[in-house]
Amino acid sequence: MIAIPFLSKRHPSFQGGVHPDPQKELTEHKPIEFLPVPQELIVPVQQHLGRPGKNVLNHNKTPLIAGELIAEPQGVVSAAIHTPVSGSSGLCSHVTLPNGIHVEAVAVQSNAENLQGRALFDELLGGEWPKSDFERFVRREEIPELVRKAGIVGQGGATFPTAVKLTPNPQKPCDLLLLNGAECEPYLTADHRLMIEAPDAIVCGALIAALSAGCKRIVLGIEDNKPEALHSMQRACSGTPIEIVQVRAKYPQGGEKHLIRVIFHRVVPTCALPLDVGVVVLNVATAAMVAAAVIRKKPLTHRVMTVSGHGVVTPKNVFAPVGVSHRRLIDFCGGLTPDAARVISGGPMMGFAVGDLDSPVTKGTSGITVLTKSDLLHQRQTACIRCGRCIEVCPLHLMPQKIGLAARNRAWDLAQSFQAQACIECGCCAYSCPAALPLVQLIRLAKAALRARSTK
Amino acid sequence: MTQQTPSEPLLQVAPSPHLHASHLSTQRVMLDVLIALIPVCAVSCWVFRWYALKQLVLCELTALLTETLCAALRRRKSPVWDLSASVTAVLLALSLPWNAPAYIAIIATVVAIGLGKAAFGGLGFNLFNPAMVGRAFVMLSFAREMGASGYVAQVPGLDVISQATPLTAAKQYVAALASGATVADSVQTAFQNIPPLSDLFLGIANGSLGETSVGAICLGGLYLCIRKTIAREIPVCMLLTAAAMLGLMQLLGFTDDGFGALHHLGSGALFLGAFFIATDPVTSPLTRRGRCIFAAGLGALICLFRALSSYPEGVMFAVLFMNAMVPLINRYTIRKPIGGPVPGSAASPKA
Numbered sequence: 016m017i018a019i020p021f022l023s024k025r026h027p028s029f030q031g032g033v034h035p036d037p038q039k040e041l042t043e044h045k046p047i048e049f050l051p052v053p054q055e056l057i058v059p060v061q062q063h064l065g066r067p068g069k070n071v072l073n074h075n076k077t078p079l080i081a082g083e084l085i086a087e088p089q090g091v092v093s094a095a096i097h098t099p100v101s102g103s104s105g106l107c108s109h110v111t112l113p114n115g116i117h118v119e120a121v122a123v124q125s126n127a128e129n130l131q132g133r134a135l136f137d138e139l140l141g142g143e144w145p146k147s148d149f150e151r152f153v154r155r156e157e158i159p160e161l162v163r164k165a166g167i168v169g170q171g172g173a174t175f176p177t178a179v180k181l182t183p184n185p186q187k188p189c190d191l192l193l194l195n196g197a198e199c200e201p202y203l204t205a206d207h208r209l210m211i212e213a214p215d216a217i218v219c220g221a222l223i224a225a226l227s228a229g230c231k232r233i234v235l236g237i238e239d240n241k242p243e244a245l246h247s248m249q250r251a252c253s254g255t256p257i258e259i260v261q262v263r264a265k266y267p268q269g270g271e272k273h274l275i276r277v278i279f280h281r282v283v284p285t286c287a288l289p290l291d292v293g294v295v296v297l298n299v300a301t302a303a304m305v306a307a308a309v310i311r312k313k314p315l316t317h318r319v320m321t322v323s324g325h326g327v328v329t330p331k332n333v334f335a336p337v338g339v340s341h342r343r344l345i346d347f348c349g350g351l352t353p354d355a356a357r358v359i360s361g362g363p364m365m366g367f368a369v370g371d372l373d374s375p376v377t378k379g380t381s382g383i384t385v386l387t388k389s390d391l392l393h394q395r396q397t398a399c400i401r402c403g404r405c406i407e408v409c410p411l412h413l414m415p416q417k418i419g420l421a422a423r424n425r426a427w428d429l430a431q432s433f434q435a436q437a438c439i440e441c442g443c444c445a446y447s448c449p450a451a452l453p454l455v456q457l458i459r460l461a462k463a464a465l466r467a468r469s470t471k
Numbered sequence: 472m473t474q475q476t477p478s479e480p481l482l483q484v485a486p487s488p489h490l491h492a493s494h495l496s497t498q499r500v501m502l503d504v505l506i507a508l509i510p511v512c513a514v515s516c517w518v519f520r521w522y523a524l525k526q527l528v529l530c531e532l533t534a535l536l537t538e539t540l541c542a543a544l545r546r547r548k549s550p551v552w553d554l555s556a557s558v559t560a561v562l563l564a565l566s567l568p569w570n571a572p573a574y575i576a577i578i579a580t581v582v583a584i585g586l587g588k589a590a591f592g593g594l595g596f597n598l599f600n601p602a603m604v605g606r607a608f609v610m611l612s613f614a615r616e617m618g619a620s621g622y623v624a625q626v627p628g629l630d631v632i633s634q635a636t637p638l639t640a641a642k643q644y645v646a647a648l649a650s651g652a653t654v655a656d657s658v659q660t661a662f663q664n665i666p667p668l669s670d671l672f673l674g675i676a677n678g679s680l681g682e683t684s685v686g687a688i689c690l691g692g693l694y695l696c697i698r699k700t701i702a703r704e705i706p707v708c709m710l711l712t713a714a715a716m717l718g719l720m721q722l723l724g725f726t727d728d729g730f731g732a733l734h735h736l737g738s739g740a741l742f743l744g745a746f747f748i749a750t751d752p753v754t755s756p757l758t759r760r761g762r763c764i765f766a767a768g769l770g771a772l773i774c775l776f777r778a779l780s781s782y783p784e785g786v787m788f789a790v791l792f793m794n795a796m797v798p799l800i801n802r803y804t805i806r807k808p809i810g811g812p813v814p815g816s817a818a819s820p821k822a
Binding site: 033035201272276282283284286287326351352353355356358359363364365366367368369370384390392394395397398399402403406407409410412414416417431433434435436437440442446448451453456459 | 479480481482483484485486487488489490491492495496497498499500550552553555592593594595596702752753755756757758759762805806807808809810811812813814
């Protein structure tokens with residue numbers, strides 16, 4: 016496609032970024048399927064950013080009812096954890112999640128009394144949703160507490176506790192709510208399908224969140240490669256104050272800092288949160304869960320995940336409980352192909368490689384991507400040729416080459432002077448490096464060293 | 472993967488990002504440059520016959536040998552697979568006169584690869600464009616063979632090489648005028664030696680092997696721009712600056728050498744330099760802003776050198792001079808993070 020910027024009207028975007036092959040066609044037209052209730056779940060007490068939850072089960076073999084509290088939040092930046100299924104608690108042990116967190120987990124054996132399939136999906140997200148007069152259901156002040164009790168965290172992957180965003184802060188009033196439906200990671204279509212199959216829950220959740228946080232304007236940002244989701248959301252948003260803005264399909268368009276800049280023209284300062292510039296950002300899946308928590312009083316125990324990539328036999332969008340193992344989900348999609356080479360929790364640009372297929376998925380797992388040998392990097396690493404591509408594609412205008420070389424020589428001061436800590440690890444630099452340098456890894460090294468130094 | 476069943480494929484673990492732009496590798500970048508040089512080499516071989524082929528083959532073989540030898544001295548495997556030595560060799564060969572003796576080509580290549588690149592630590596660490604280092608070395612060491620006589624000779628069947636190069640013709644014309652122009656005949660001859668613009672475009676003019684045909688160079692340059700192999704701002708800024716300066720100089724009457732601004736643009740190594748030499752990623756600045764400054768400086772310097780120095784051509788010295796400026800340019804064109812500096816970090820980074 017030849018794009019002529021001055022002649023063809025294009026949707027707004029940020030400077031930099033890359034265009035990896037989206038591969039969305041593998042799953043974007045496949046309706047959400049429902050995972051049968053698994054026999055055993057392993058539910059980690061930390062599935063969020065912040066402090067781990069505190070296990071409230073006294074002993075093993077506690078009978079549990081679906082949605083019962085397993086771990087309560089410790090502190091403000093923490094989240095409650097609930098059992099997704101009815102059954103009994105098994106051995107408590109530790110698991111290592113794909114992102115490297117080693118944390119206590121509760122094993123839950125399911126019994127036969129579980130609702131499943133479409134019935135469960137409809138109970139959580141389907142059916143009719145109110146789009147005004149929320150006072151009939153809930154008082155405004157109660158919303159953050161309900162969200163907190165439901166253990167809702169950001170479902171885009173960052174897993175920041177949502178209740179913190181929805182609690183009005185007199186020092187930092189928020190006037191804008193950004194509903195993030197960009198979903199820029201290749202392969203992932205979970206949000207896309209949710210916007211098609213449960214648009215009303217998303218709209219309801221967004222309106223509730225805006226009511227709670229005091230936001231006056233609500234905008235849904237959606238990439239221009241999702242016309243189906245766009246039409247679905249347009250229908251659902253009619254009659255509500257939600258505006259829809261299409262943004263150019265480009266990675267990492269769904270990064271909240273870029274989306275805020277593109278849509279609201281506000282710049283989130285380095286190392287600050289969107290809340291600091293008066294914006295609340297909610298992923299569409301998070302918004303839907305806010306609605307379920309506030310209107311139907313359901314905790315966050317299930318989510319839609321995309322299991323995709325050329326390394327799985329039949330890629331699908333799956334509605335599944337958190338705590339189910341990666342292996343179970345992959346088996347539900349026909350298993351791995353013989354040439355599968357890497358299983359990734361999340362999308363291929365920012366996801367974590369899974370070392371143990373029996374580790375559980377969490378609230379932040381937006382999908383499982385299985386890449387084949389031919390998808391992976393086979394370039395030989397060379398010395399940096401100083402072409403500047405990493406600098407050109409950096410959406411934050413950093414100097415990845417400079418930080419990377421500084422990290423390689425353990426020159427942490429130099430890395431700091433090039434603002435290593437501002438990096439969001441989107442991976443554009445390493446993606447486009449002809450010398451195949453592990454730039455993100457080097458920058459992470461610098462960030463870790465600087466963090467360790469500052470806490471010393 | 473402790474409980475791996477035999478049927479399960481072996482899974483790898485690695486940090487994100489798990490994807491890489493498959494069309495981007497150092498080797499591919501270098502290969503693109505070589506592909507883009509095919510038209511230039513073809514025209515060169517057509518105009519200069521086997522003289523061009525001889526220089527190309529000589530330089531290429533010497534470059535591969537030197538690269539391997541230098542790597543061996545450092546106890547490393549030969550990096551010739553990354554093709555960067557081949558690119559240097561071809562560019563160097565294309566910047567030599569057709570009649571330069573074989574030993575000059577060999578010495579130039581050894582200096583280019585050995586001193587210009589390997590001595591700095593190999594690919595990516597050299598400050599100066601290796602091809603230009605090699606050329607500068609032989610240019611200064613063998614002034615006679617590399618001067619006007621390296622270009623002009625009588626060879627039956629090759630008309631082109633019996634004429635002076637266009638830029639030398641221009642210098643000679645100025646010299647003839649300055650000498651009082653008592654002998655109208657010599658002025659006339661010098662003037663006639665200046666070829667028409669169409670010849671400069673097609674390459675039917677004397678010069679270094681690769682610089683004769685603006686058309687072939689543009690064809691290759693266009694390929695590089697479309698493939699995004701080179702930073703497009705370098706040729707654009709460089710040619711625009713050069714054109715603007717040459718135009719200005721013509722308007723102000725600086726250039727009374729019977730040579731219009733268009734003639735100046737079309738002759739010599741200006742286009743070859745803009746598309747193939749200045750765009751060497753290693754020796755050009757990192758940021759887009761830096762590259763614009765670099766290229767504008769190049770364009771301006773080339774014009775100054777052409778107008779004021781006693782050498783007819785200025786691309787080589789301009790490139791070497793601006794290469795030396797690159798660390799300085801890099802230092803002053805560090806991009807500011809979008810959200811401002813990290814709280815508590817040093818305000819001004821040092822390059």
